[in-house]
Amino acid sequence: MIDATGQSPHWRAVFAAFVLIIFCISAFEIISEFAAGETLGSMADDVFRFVLSLIVLTVFSFEYRAQHRALGNLQNQLDKARGRLAQLDPRSQYLASQYRAVMQKQFDAWRLTGSEQEVVIMLLKGLSFREIAELRETREKTVRQQASSVYRKAGVASRNELAAWFFEDMLDPPPTDSP
Template identity: 35%
Template sequence: MWNATDDGGVGGRVALSGLLLAIAAGGAVDLALDRDAGLLHRAFELLLLALSLGAVAWLWVGWATERRRLASLRAASDATRAERDAWRERAEKLLRGLGAEIDEQLRRWQLSAAEREVALLLLKGFGHKEIAALQGRSERTVRQHAVAVYRKSGLAGRAELSAFFLEDLLLPPPSADA
């Protein structure tokens, strides 16, 4: 369905307005040339002239309203985008800091580079087969690295490894009593 505000741009608005103005001009010329026509004929032509001019005015008011609404939506979108970018920047700083802290803890456990890499992939949720495929190693080698991670860290397994790093990140929501 055609919408008066959906004209495809300025060119469409100008073309449609020009068409309606041409109709109005034609009606005005016809009205001037038909002086001898009856009152009913002249009243009908005046009505067509008024309707054409009214349609042009109505369309331009609608287009102006839509342009203002679009500008408002763009401003809101820009503000939301800026807020998102600021949040992303803050989150990235925190995540970089978290990554550095995780890496530091893995070093404190005196893990080898291969063991640290396996530990990070385990924290990301990868299984032994997936890690082996990613690293181009055998699943047995990956499993041995995982066992070394658990032994050197004093943790019982993958769940405890994840819990070690996530426990403090997942704080309970503040209570109403606090």
């Protein structure tokens, strides 16, 4: 998962650890200096670092929980969509599996990687690059690069052209009977 600034979990963890260390050191210094008889006024720099790190940790915690809720909501929406597909009548399920097989043949012809195939499916479902990155637990930049690679391999210029490629034949009007 990525955060609002597009940082990877690794950098978020490093940042959180750094702020937590500052918080603990400041707390330890305040306690030890206070026990040595110093006043809060003489420990202003330690108190400032303590309060600032507490604020940063609080904001970080709220944002982290908000991102987990958003990811959970996306996962629930995906699960509901899968559930609705499973409830379709057998003929619809058969047609869906046949269409997926046609898509897979095209993926193979374009020589898409597994990751690129996942991105295509999610793009066709209408997810944004950011949503795809969150679901795949990668950076948005990575998803954009994979989408660009797909567009190049497919010979299309955009998400819209990619979707049109897969749905154009299905949306042609049915043939009319000539009198």
